[in-house]
Amino acid sequence: MQKRLDPFQRIEELFDKNDLIFRYNRKLQAFSLIEAEYLLSTPHEHTDVYIFLDKKGEAGNFFCRSFFPKEEKDYTKGQAVYTLLKKEKINTNTGTLQIQYDRLSPKSKS
Helix, strand or coil: CHHHHHHHHHHHHHHHHCCCEEECCHHHCCCCCCCCCEEEEEEECCEEEEEEEEEECCCCEEEEEEEEECCCCCCCCCCEEECCCEEEEECCCCCCEEEEEECCCCCCCC
16 A cells, blocks of 8 residues: 555656646446546656546546556556647646646747
8 A cells, every 4th residue: 555655745746747648438447447537647766657537527627536656557558648738837825827838839939
């Protein structure tokens, strides 16, 4: 159990460096009981960490349904991969917005 909890201490870091997003289709993982809309796969130490996200209500908010390091089973196999176009991080204490990744805005010429 400790092996599953250790990466959780760095969950903010894992979200910050994540850029591999899958639309999760549970039917492709017959062995799994996890119900989620999205699967994030993030490298951490010597393996990947899976973060399963599900929608909460109609407001566009999501919550972590499940979280654990990759072991023998590859939950990404056969899942549809999304291309990350833009990622923003909002500090809920200060309201500041940090753009972590942006492929939508034109690059400025130096």
